[in-house]
């Protein structure tokens with residue numbers, strides 16, 4: 376049986392870059408504090424903790440002084456940078472460059488909206504670290520909407536600059552923009568609607584669904600590797616299931632079962648944006664080693 380690993384599965388560029396930066400520091404220092412989990416995958420977290428990475432919450436930042444600290448790919452609000460300065464932390468800022476750019480755009484939009492009496496709106500999860508960092512660029516003044524129908528908080532008679540957390544669903548974001556435009560149209564009859572929609576969903580995420588569906592449908596059996604807590608993993612796995620009913624979800628090689636591959640000529644291994652490549656390789660190796668199943 377031919378076993379193939381999906382070349383486009385695994386860490387996105389921002390997470391990969393943050394982990395490489397962390398590994399470099401750990402190599403030199405032996406210990407590094409990271410504000411929040413650097414990646415939502417238990418196996419990868421255990422590996423990094425094994426070489427000295429310590430995850431801390433924002434509340435614990437107060438207790439750290441003069442130690443190396445990393446800000447992960449999701450980015451941080453300005454208050455975290457102030458705290459790092461105050462506590463003389465040796466800061467490595469691993470904020471993804473795409474998130475950094477988005478933060479800059481939101482900050483500029485906020486300045487402009489303040490002058491024009493307008494609003495900055497972010498489509499995202501209020502508790503998600505990236506959204507906390509984005510909202511932080513607006514002195515906490517931006518509104519966060521979680522669903523396309525969640526429009527009540529917005530004043531339809533004032534200008535709006537609309538942004539999205541980089542990992543949101545594209546269709547839902549477009550739906551939200553269209554709902555908002557329709558609502559604002561009533562207040563600006565005969566004039567152009569002062570709504571600016573910024574396309575800020577990351578291409579590394581939005582392109583992944585069609586790619587993974589194609590990969591899943593081109594193999595007899597599909598094994599998806601992901602963390603049991605990862606929502607991205609569940610969403611992507613469901614897409615695989617839709618196009619290939621012989622799709623299985625595992626958190627590691629120990630969960631792979633020989634009977635799944637009965638009569639199969641090919642098996643594909645893929646994963647979420649939080650799945651490390653080495654874990655997918657271990658799963659592929661396990662499949663190759665399985666005794667034939669009758």
Ligand code: SF4
Pocket residue numbers: 387388389390448449471472473474541542577578579580
């Ligand atoms: S913006 Fe894209 S590349 Fe950067 S961390 Fe988010 S998903 Fe990854």
